[in-house]
Amino acid sequence: MISFIKHRYISYNFSLTLIIISIVSLSLWGLKLGIDFTGGSLLQVEFPSGRPSNQELQEVLSPLNFGNLLIQPSGDSDVMVRLRDLNEDEHQQLLASLKAKYSDISEKRFESVGPTLGAELWRKALWAIGVALFFIIIYIAWAFRKVTRPVASWKYGLTAVIALAHNTVITVGIFSVLGHFWGVEVDSLFVSALLTLLGFSVHDTIVVYDRTRENIFRHSVESFADTVNKSLNDTLVRSINTGLATLLVLAALYFFGGESIHFFALALIIGIAIGTYSSIFVASPLLVDWFKLSQRK
Numbered sequence: 001m002i003s004f005i006k007h008r009y010i011s012y013n014f015s016l017t018l019i020i021i022s023i024v025s026l027s028l029w030g031l032k033l034g035i036d037f038t039g040g041s042l043l044q045v046e047f048p049s050g051r052p053s054n055q056e057l058q059e060v061l062s063p064l065n066f067g068n069l070l071i072q073p074s075g076d077s078d079v080m081v082r083l084r085d086l087n088e089d090e091h092q093q094l095l096a097s098l099k100a101k102y103s104d105i106s107e108k109r110f111e112s113v114g115p116t117l118g119a120e121l122w123r124k125a126l127w128a129i130g131v132a133l134f135f136i137i138i139y140i141a142w143a144f145r146k147v148t149r150p151v152a153s154w155k156y157g158l159t160a161v162i163a164l165a166h167n168t169v170i171t172v173g174i175f176s177v178l179g180h181f182w183g184v185e186v187d188s189l190f191v192s193a194l195l196t197l198l199g200f201s202v203h204d205t206i207v208v209y210d211r212t213r214e215n216i217f218r219h220s221v222e223s224f225a226d227t228v229n230k231s232l233n234d235t236l237v238r239s240i241n242t243g244l245a246t247l248l249v250l251a252a253l254y255f256f257g258g259e260s261i262h263f264f265a266l267a268l269i270i271g272i273a274i275g276t277y278s279s280i281f282v283a284s285p286l287l288v289d290w291f292k293l294s295q296r297k
Contacts, residue, residue, distance in 0.1 A: 002236070004280065005229045005288055011281035015166060022173020025180070031172065032179030034187035035113050037122040041086040043094060044109040044259075047077050047102060057081070060101050064093060072183070074259060078108065085112055109260070125191040129168070132195055136202050137161050143206070144213060150224050151291050159290065160205045163283035167201050168194060171271040184263055193267035201275035204242065205283045208235050212284065225288045232284055243276035 035042050054071045057079065061069055070082040086094065091110060098105055113121075140157035171194065178184035211231040216224075247269060254265035 001229070001233050003229065004232045005225045005285055008281070008285035008288070011277075011285065015170075015278070015282055018170045018173070019166065022169050022176070025173050025176040029176055029180040031176055032183065032185045033122070034185035035082065035111060036187040037125075039085055039113050041083055041091070041112040042109065043081045043083075043091075043107070044074065045079050045081070045098060046106045046108055047079065048104050048106070049102070051077050051079060052102070060097060061094065064090075064097060066090065066094070078259070087112075121188060125188070128191065129194060129198070132198050133161055133164060136164065136198065140202070140206065140209070144209065150216075151287060151294075155287065155290055156209050159283055159286045160202055160209070162286060163205055163278045164198055164201055166278050166282055167197060167271060167275045170274050171197065171267060174270055175267065186263075189261065189264040190267055193264050193271065196268060197271035197275055200246070200272055201279065204239055204275060204279040207238065208232060208279055208284055209287075211235050212287075224291050228284050228288050232280060236280065239276055239280060243272060246272050 051073060054073075057071050058069060061081070066086065067084045072080045072082070074080045081094075091112070095107060137154075137157040137160075140160050141154045144153035144156045175184060175186055175190070179186070208231055211234050212228050215227045215231050215234075250265050250269045250272065254262065254269060257265055
């Protein structure tokens with residue numbers, strides 16, 4: 001039997017290191033927000049005959065006076081042009097300028113979001129995450145309402161949410177680093193990925209907590225730490241298999257899916273890997289430490 005509880009401070013130190021790095025990254029660089037949140041337009045164009053250089057495209061589009069242009073290569077032959085919010089006439093004017101120079105191009109995507117709508121989407125995204133965390137606490141407290149000792153039911157909910165916050169901060173911190181060094185942007189799909197991760201992580205944690213509840217009644221003579229450690233070992237194979245199966249599917253989505261869901265899949269891969277880790281090495285050990293602290297008091 002693996003002694004998860006005995007060696008929990010190793011995982012605590014590892015998690016604390018990742019959290020500190022994430023907080024420092026977010027404090028220094030923040031997140032690179034996409035046009036969903038900042039407002040603007042995005043045009044993705046394919047060049048079948050060969051992609052021109054960024055400088056050449058700048059020279060073609062600069063006479064339009066659409067403000068600052070951010071031109072980024074994408075895939076083997078695509079180019080993504082980001083600029084201020086365009087209306088439909090300006091959109092067609094932009095396309096016409098490109099087709100006049102490169103007749104064989106094809107438009108693959110065009111999105112336009114106003115700055116007011118982008119700010120509202122960002123506020124709603126934060127609210128959605130906050131509301132989800134609140135109801136997760138309520139749900140777990142209700143699900144474990146019959147477990148009153150040695151740990152109160154609401155403590156199960158709160159430690160699960162602490163583990164969720166751990167997962168979210170690290171995932172967001174990694175994207176902060178990716179955004180600063182590799183220009184990876186977060187959009188509304190990234191928020192969808194975070195909400196998905198909240199559901200996955202809390203589900204994995206509840207499985208361990210539920211086995212702990214069962215073992216409390218089956219093995220009442222054991223210490224609470226031993227009961228939790230036994231529960232972790234009982235559910236270890238299930239947690240790892242579930243995480244690996246999900247990661248295999250997401251890896252296929254990441255490598256073979258479309259460009260638009262590339263970073264959505266990456267966020268899920270990172271978050272589910274961290275969520276599987278935290279359900280084993282963070283959530284339940286925190287419950288044990290909370291119990292020991294209350295015993296001392």
